[in-house]
Amino acid sequence: VLCYHRVEDPPRGHDADTNFVTPARFAAHLAALGAAGFSGVTIRDVLAWQRGERTLPPKPIAITFDDAYESVRRHAIPLLDGAQWPCTIYVVTGELGGTNRWDSAAPPATLLDGAALRALADAGHDVGSHTQTHVRVRGLDRATALAELRTSREQLQAVLGAPVTSLAFPYGSHDARALDAVREAGYTGAVTLKRWWNGRGTNPLRLGRIGVGGPLSAAQLRAKLLKARLTPARG
Numbered sequence: 293v294l295c296y297h298r299v300e301d302p303p304r305g306h307d308a309d310t311n312f313v314t315p316a317r318f319a320a321h322l323a324a325l326g327a328a329g330f331s332g333v334t335i336r337d338v339l340a341w342q343r344g345e346r347t348l349p350p351k352p353i354a355i356t357f358d359d360a361y362e363s364v365r366r367h368a369i370p371l372l373d374g375a376q377w378p379c380t381i382y383v384v385t386g387e388l389g390g391t392n393r394w395d396s397a398a399p400p401a402t403l404l405d406g407a408a409l410r411a412l413a414d415a416g417h418d419v420g421s422h423t424q425t426h427v428r429v430r431g432l433d434r435a436t437a438l439a440e441l442r443t444s445r446e447q448l449q450a451v452l453g454a455p456v457t458s459l460a461f462p463y464g465s466h467d468a469r470a471l472d473a474v475r476e477a478g479y480t481g482a483v484t485l486k487r488w489w490n491g492r493g494t495n496p497l498r499l500g501r502i503g504v505g506g507p508l509s510a511a512q513l514r515a516k517l518l519k520a521r522l523t524p525a526r527g
């Protein structure tokens with residue numbers, strides 16, 4: 293599972309910011325993955341495969357985008373659709389059509405609104421929750437964690453008119469109590485930023501992801517995949 297954020301040219305001084313990948317770089321990543329025989333699946337597909345409900349194509353890769361930036365729709369979705377490569381987008385439900393104001397240090401960016409997310413879901417992409425307020429879930433008491441996760445899931449389901457199955461932990465932040473809250477809020481899976489390869493036996497509430505932003509060449513992406521391939525999941 294790969295984790296991207298913004299797909300756009302970074303502003304001056306942010307060239308090495310791993311929240312950015314340029315459209316050209318993203319196109320190169322997608323071409324390299326296709327040439328290496330990988331094909332696209334969503335997190336919903338991965339979870340169904342883990343439960344034995346479906347098969348996956350050979351060499352499956354799930355591309356995910358955290359925060360649901362407008363630049364993803366503008367620059368990445370056309371390339372993905374052209375390659376028939378579905379993706380998973382994780383939404384901060386309290387900021388639909390808003391901005392990334394949880395991160396005052398980052399260059400401001402517009403986030404997708406409900407209508408845009410629904411169109412993406414209708415086109416076959418998977419849309420999941422990234423909490424309501426982009427909160428760090430680790431260390432939250434049970435009631436607070438549950439309120440964030442449940443409210444976010446219900447809001448997103450109302451927007452999409454479809455079930456929401458997975459969550460991406462903001463900052464990858466989670467603990468054992470958070471996993472219980474995720475389950476109790478009705479999600480069947482969650483993705484972290486643990487850099488491991490996911491198998492059928494991997495805890496579905498703790499799927500690993502590889503961050504691939506910044507000035508990462510296609511060759512470096514392949515090297516990262518190889519390294520992750522050799523990293524078994526824990527817990």
Ligand SMILES: [Zn+2]
Nearest residue numbers: 358359462463
């Ligand atoms: Zn995020």
